Amino acid sequence: MGDKINLTLGQRELQGKKVARLRKEGIVPGVIYGHNLDPMLVQAPYNILEKAVRDAGKHTPVHVTIDGKKKITLIKDIDREPVKMRIRHVSFHAVKASDVVTAEVPITLTGEGESAAEKAGLVVLQAIEHIEIKAKPADLPEALEVSITGLATTEDKLTLGDITLPNGVEFADAEVDRDLVVANVYEPAALQAANDAAGGDADEASAEDVPADNGEDAPAAEKAE
Known part of the structure; x- marks a missing residue:
């Protein structure tokens, strides 16, 4: 904190x-x-x-x-x-x-610019920006951090299971899907194509507009208030 x-x-x-x-x-x-x-x-x-x-x-x-x-x-x-x-x-x-309280905290991606994926010209997009956790007030973190430095190809991704929770902190939903995607890796061309189809700019692409590698749409970014 x-x-x-x-x-x-x-x-x-x-x-x-x-x-x-x-x-x-x-x-x-x-x-x-x-x-x-x-x-x-x-x-x-x-x-x-x-x-x-x-x-x-x-x-x-x-x-x-x-x-x-x-x-x-x-x-x-x-x-x-x-x-x-x-x-x-x-x-x-x-x-x-x-008291153990519930709060919504941001998820922060660390190591920006240091991953092999980015060095190869690929783009890392965050899919989930917030998650509910529970902890005592003194143990509530300002954010949950997860590093993107291990991402290398478009087959790589980060999930909730990759987040190391601080001591005394748990996900509010004990049954939350730990395979829920936090960040995906994309080819710039895929982002450009999605934005061209939507009439937007390439650097404003969102994960929900670009097909994930498994053929399904990537999870939409959560809206912060």
Whole structure:
């Protein structure tokens, strides 16, 4: 894990349509729930809250302080404006340090540019970008990493089974398919053909548009919120 994320929140009295007044003043409304708590209405200055959201995502614990009381939370929901994508509301889920919690974490490919496949002019495309895991809050990783350096030909691929989980971390679904493809290797010509057919650019090809070597479509990349 990275540096501990701390956030001071104030109690909020305004509710409903009245919170529009807070937003005009640069204050974001929020709520904390869970862990045998009655929902707590909270608020924080936009810039401070936006940084915490950016740093924590939905997988890093946020240590909040309200009126001197400290709680461990995970961000569960972020409501944004549809056009400017400014944060409108944030929901926090309070947890215990001893709780095993579920969180969605990114999958990061490491060793970019170092694989034999890339050196041979082939293209490595990521098929899955996030996966749900479970762990105690202190054990939640910022990301799951898997190296692409062993990829050499279009017959090679990376699967969930190639990911080494940190101590104390498990996949949320104990029966998840470990053969689920995380990354495939493609010939540039195959990507170009797929993009020409779709009227796009070659460097914007997605794995779902290119046939996998077994004749089936490669898994589509998951959408991050």
